[in-house]
Amino acid sequence: MSAQQSPTTIYQLKVTLAETEPAVWRRILVPSTVTLHRLHLILQEAMGWTKSHLYRFEVGAREYGEPDPDNEFNELHFINSKRAKLDEVVSAKGNAFVYEYDFGDGWIHELVVEDILEPVAGARYPICLEGERACPPEDCGGPHGYSRLLGIIVNPGHEEYGETITWLGSRFRPAMFSVDKVNRQLKPIRLPRS
Numbered sequence: 001m002s003a004q005q006s007p008t009t010i011y012q013l014k015v016t017l018a019e020t021e022p023a024v025w026r027r028i029l030v031p032s033t034v035t036l037h038r039l040h041l042i043l044q045e046a047m048g049w050t051k052s053h054l055y056r057f058e059v060g061a062r063e064y065g066e067p068d069p070d071n072e073f074n075e076l077h078f079i080n081s082k083r084a085k086l087d088e089v090v091s092a093k094g095n096a097f098v099y100e101y102d103f104g105d106g107w108i109h110e111l112v113v114e115d116i117l118e119p120v121a122g123a124r125y126p127i128c129l130e131g132e133r134a135c136p137p138e139d140c141g142g143p144h145g146y147s148r149l150l151g152i153i154v155n156p157g158h159e160e161y162g163e164t165i166t167w168l169g170s171r172f173r174p175a176m177f178s179v180d181k182v183n184r185q186l187k188p189i190r191l192p193r194s
Contacts, residue, residue, distance in 0.1 A: 008032075010125060011086060012115040015043060015099075017136075018108040019143035026131035026182070032116070034126075036064045036081035036089070038189070042126045043099055043109065045185040048135030053102035057081065059089045060097075092116075105142035126189065128182040134174050150174060 009032040017024040026046045030039060036057050044051050056065040056078060065078030090097055093116055099109040119125070136146040152164045153174075 008119050009087070010117045010119050011090075011113050012117060012129075014112045014114050015046065016110045016112075017047070018110055020133075020136070020146065022133060024131075024133040024135060027114070027129045028126055029117070029129065030086065030126045031119075032085075032087035034086050036084045036086065037066060039086055040066075040081065040099070041189055042186065044101075045189065046126070046128050046131070046182055047109070048182075049101055049107075050138050052138055053104070055099065055101045056103075057089075058098040058100070062089070064089070102138070102142075105139065105145070107136075107142065126186050128179050128186060130179055131177050131182065134172065134176050137168060137172055 010029050011032050013028050013030060015026045015028065024047075028042065028046050030042055034042070040055050040057075041051070043049075054065065056063050058064075063078050064081040064084050066081055067078065090113055093113055095113045097111050099111055101107045101109070137149070140146050140149050149164060149168075152158045152160050153168070153172075155161060158164075
């Protein structure tokens with residue numbers, strides 16, 4: 001039975017932030033019928049982003065995003081992500097696609113459908129199963145800037161150490177990840193029990 005035939009299937013997605021070393025990743029369960037816009041909101045919470053920038057999904061040759069009323073130069077030609085459902089654009093185990101967040105920093109997330117499951121009775125989705133490492137700070141310059149930042153914060157002798165620590169505050173711990181915290185963040189967008 002394909003995901004399109006069963007509106008209650010659950011996709012297990014592996015989400016890996018490209019060009020980060022060590023890798024930042026999450027494994028999540030989402031209903032196959034969520035819109036790509038709702039998947040964007042789920043990914044924001046699962047990864048730790050702040051919904052401050054534009055996004056797009058790239059599935060094959062198609063791009064999906066939120067139509068921008070300020071797109072005065074008509075440069076962004078996205079299919080409306082609020083009308084496209086996940087199981088309409090990826091429908092099989094092993095399918096891979098891209099989610100990009102913040103076009104300036106260029107955070108590319110590689111998503112793979114690891115499995116298509118039947119829902120567990122009484123469970124609420126989305127759910128984060130596991131992951132590793134904290135999300136990079138917003139506006140740190142993309143993967144290259146993040147790599148540079150990681151080098152600075154472990155070197156108190158670096159000329160930019162004090163400024164960088166002040167900008168980050170004491171709250172950023174790159175190795176930290178809490179599945180419980182992510183699931184608390186996801187709770188407000190969970191769908192009704194199956």
